[in-house]
Amino acid sequence: MLGVGLDVGGTKVLGVLVDSAAPGTVLAEERVPTPDGGSGLVETLLTLARFLSAEPLSIGVGVPGLVDHQGALRAGAHLRHLRDVPIETELRARTGVRVEVDNDANCHALAEHAAGAAVGADDAMVITLGTGIGAGLITAGRLVRGARGFAGEPGHMIVDPNGPPCPCGQRGCWERFASGTGLARLARDAAHGGRLDAAVALAGGDPDVVRGEHVTAAARAGDAESLTVLGELAHWIALGLANLVNILDPAVIVVGGGLVDAADLLLPEVRTRLRDLALAGRQRPEVRIVPAALGERAGAIGAALLANQP
Numbered sequence: 335m336l337g338v339g340l341d342v343g344g345t346k347v348l349g350v351l352v353d354s355a356a357p358g359t360v361l362a363e364e365r366v367p368t369p370d371g372g373s374g375l376v377e378t379l380l381t382l383a384r385f386l387s388a389e390p391l392s393i394g395v396g397v398p399g400l401v402d403h404q405g406a407l408r409a410g411a412h413l414r415h416l417r418d419v420p421i422e423t424e425l426r427a428r429t430g431v432r433v434e435v436d437n438d439a440n441c442h443a444l445a446e447h448a449a450g451a452a453v454g455a456d457d458a459m460v461i462t463l464g465t466g467i468g469a470g471l472i473t474a475g476r477l478v479r480g481a482r483g484f485a486g487e488p489g490h491m492i493v494d495p496n497g498p499p500c501p502c503g504q505r506g507c508w509e510r511f512a513s514g515t516g517l518a519r520l521a522r523d524a525a526h527g528g529r530l531d532a533a534v535a536l537a538g539g540d541p542d543v544v545r546g547e548h549v550t551a552a553a554r555a556g557d558a559e560s561l562t563v564l565g566e567l568a569h570w571i572a573l574g575l576a577n578l579v580n581i582l583d584p585a586v587i588v589v590g591g592g593l594v595d596a597a598d599l600l601l602p603e604v605r606t607r608l609r610d611l612a613l614a615g616r617q618r619p620e621v622r623i624v625p626a627a628l629g630e631r632a633g634a635i636g637a638a639l640l641a642n643q644p
């Protein structure tokens with residue numbers, strides 16, 4: 335069955351048309367800028383869905399933030415100006431077709447479970463390490479949604495109460511450490527401490543502008559200081575994963591997002607540190623940690639599946 339999936343990002347909305355019988359294959363896709371404001375968002379989603387299919391049979395939408403069981407965006411994460419937008423109700427009223435709306439990371443997890451790196455694993459976590467951290471937690475083959483629909487936000491687990499402030503209002507959330515933002519902060523700290531000369535040179539000599547890609551490029555060239563910073567990042571990633579493993583006992587952890595470009599440098603160290611940090615980590619069967627398989631379309635594919643399941 336053909337369905338449209340729309341993935342709302344901070345700057346763009348990515349739309350795909352997929353057949354639920356072969357969810358890994360995208361039949362059509364299109365991108366448009368993310369509009370500013372709730373009513374503009376619904377209009378944009380409608381236009382994009384109709385562009386992809388004149389009469390779509392179903393429309394799924396993934397949005398960053400807390401989405402309730404009625405498909406309303408209750409609080410935006412990075413789209414902080416968006417609040418209490420009844421996306422599902424409005425889209426259904428305008429189209430008359432089946433519409434489902436969920437958190438974007440939940441959609442990503444559905445896609446990896448159906449057609450990506452978590453196929454066959456009914457207890458899986460899909461963790462997206464980008465600017466922040468997104469997560470979709472699957473137990474016994476189903477997404478963990480919680481009483482209100484707000485479950486699965488481990489990026490805001492507080493791992494250091496005295497840590498750096500988070501846009502959510504707390505301090506020391508996991509995503510302040512184990513994300514692209516966290517890597518940039520670790521890199522700047524190291525650079526100001528005079529410990530990261532090769533990466534600073536790649537950044538043009540200014541320790542304040544050194545970013546994750548400078549560190550990974552220097553690490554690939556064999557720079558020991560950059561490898562040390564990536565080791566610190568791997569520690570923070572493993573620390574949060576250990577907390578999640580202790581709670582959910584997954585068979586596989588799928589890691590996606592921008593940091594997955596450095597998966598070959600990071601994941602071996604994350605696996606080692608997870609064995610040190612998880613409860614009985616050296617006695618329990620190893621949790622597989624693998625890179626995401628579906629790339630940037632995963633959220634949109636998962637959104638299509640959301641609204642296109644029997």
Ligand SMILES: [Zn+2]
Pocket residue numbers: 489490500501502503504507
């Ligand atoms: Zn937070």
